[in-house]
Amino acid sequence: MKILVTGGLGYIGSHAIVQLLISNHEITIIDNLSNSQKETHKKIKDITGKNSDFYKIDTTNYAKLDNLCEKHNFDAVIHFAGYKAVGESINEPLKYYFNNLLSTINIAKLAIKYDINTIIFSSSATVYGNGESPFTEKSPLLERTNPYGETKAMCERILIDTQKAYPNLSLFLLRYFNPIGAHKSGLLGEIPNGIPNNLVPYITQVAKGKREKLQIYGNDYNTPDGTGIRDYIHVVDLAKGHVSALESNRTGINIYNLGTGKGTSVLELVNAFEKVNNIKIPFEIVSRRPGDIAVSYADVSKAKRELGWEAKLTLEDMVEDAWNFEKNLKKEENKND
Ligand code: NAD
Ligand code: UDP
Numbered sequence: 001m002k003i004l005v006t007g008g009l010g011y012i013g014s015h016a017i018v019q020l021l022i023s024n025h026e027i028t029i030i031d032n033l034s035n036s037q038k039e040t041h042k043k044i045k046d047i048t049g050k051n052s053d054f055y056k057i058d059t060t061n062y063a064k065l066d067n068l069c070e071k072h073n074f075d076a077v078i079h080f081a082g083y084k085a086v087g088e089s090i091n092e093p094l095k096y097y098f099n100n101l102l103s104t105i106n107i108a109k110l111a112i113k114y115d116i117n118t119i120i121f122s123s124s125a126t127v128y129g130n131g132e133s134p135f136t137e138k139s140p141l142l143e144r145t146n147p148y149g150e151t152k153a154m155c156e157r158i159l160i161d162t163q164k165a166y167p168n169l170s171l172f173l174l175r176y177f178n179p180i181g182a183h184k185s186g187l188l189g190e191i192p193n194g195i196p197n198n199l200v201p202y203i204t205q206v207a208k209g210k211r212e213k214l215q216i217y218g219n220d221y222n223t224p225d226g227t228g229i230r231d232y233i234h235v236v237d238l239a240k241g242h243v244s245a246l247e248s249n250r251t252g253i254n255i256y257n258l259g260t261g262k263g264t265s266v267l268e269l270v271n272a273f274e275k276v277n278n279i280k281i282p283f284e285i286v287s288r289r290p291g292d293i294a295v296s297y298a299d300v301s302k303a304k305r306e307l308g309w310e311a312k313l314t315l316e317d318m319v320e321d322a323w324n325f326e327k328n329l330k331k332e333e334n335k336n337d
Contacts, residue, residue: 002026004074006059007081009036011190015239027052043187059103069114076118079107089148100151108162120172127153134299137255145291172245177231177259177298179238181318182325189325204326207279218288227266231259231297234313244309259298260311273319
């Protein structure tokens, strides 16, 4: 299929493109490089040996997108482009509402205008708010604690309403749990901007000696060891979920949790990292991070049943590959040196 991938040079998008190229799809990437590097395009080629097109286009720029869609006959669009930093979204909400909502509206408009059959949207477990795990796709969408999460819930709504008005459109809302890890080659992975907000990028920077110690946000949650529990999924498994959705030929509105179905605590993750990589991670327990929930993990049975997809890689694979990527990162590639 001919696929437009927005935000395709980012962390998840680049891994998804590798899998899509392996499955022989024809890929056009657009990205404004606000949180990615142009060199990633070449790395995708190095890994797959296959070509893809790249255009530096901002998804909020309707005219440029329109011009691109007019020239191509896309069968599907996978929409990764967006801002994702929770803390920043609290301080700069309008930046988040503008970028994430306008990009999604533009993609939906163009899908209708050019008869692009399928939209796959990057949603998040954050739409479930402070609800009860395991989350199923039928779990209520409770109040989000930050504007980033709110943009995901709003974009879901926008796309669902669009699909209802244009029933020929196949819509996939993929709710990612906690993607971590990196491509085995060490070429693709996550390069956080500034001090990492997320647990695993922080741990790998401590392992590298860039940060002194990890702060664990609270050990007084109602969990077996008191630290927060999340459903960590290897980014390569997550990437494959997009291929499964695309190739399923399903119609209508399709919502799937993409996770492993297993919860792992912060301390369990730190222990796994130390054991697999044989590196000590110094840490201190500090107070809870505002907005964090105690436990979040997925019920993944729907994706398995309907898409035939399930995560295969283990927590050990995830922490090994995350460290392999950080270890090989050259100084000039690191945005926070
Ligand atoms: P990322 O920041 O690495 O990738 C997003 C890409 O989109 C970047 O390359 C960035 O340059 C680009 N981009 C942003 N705004 C753009 C615009 N207006 N026009 C063109 N390009 C633009 O993030 P990621 O981790 O790969 O996440 C991809 C998607 O998945 C995002 O929508 C994110 O909200 C969602 N998501 C991520 C996670 C996670 O933990 N990483 C979890 C749930 C959902
Ligand atoms: N966490 C932590 N220290 C950090 C970053 C995260 O203890 O420096 C904890 C956080 O409280 C949560 C888990 O690690 O329980 C995963 O956090 P992350 O930000 O990676 O994902 P999210 O909170 O978005 O699920």
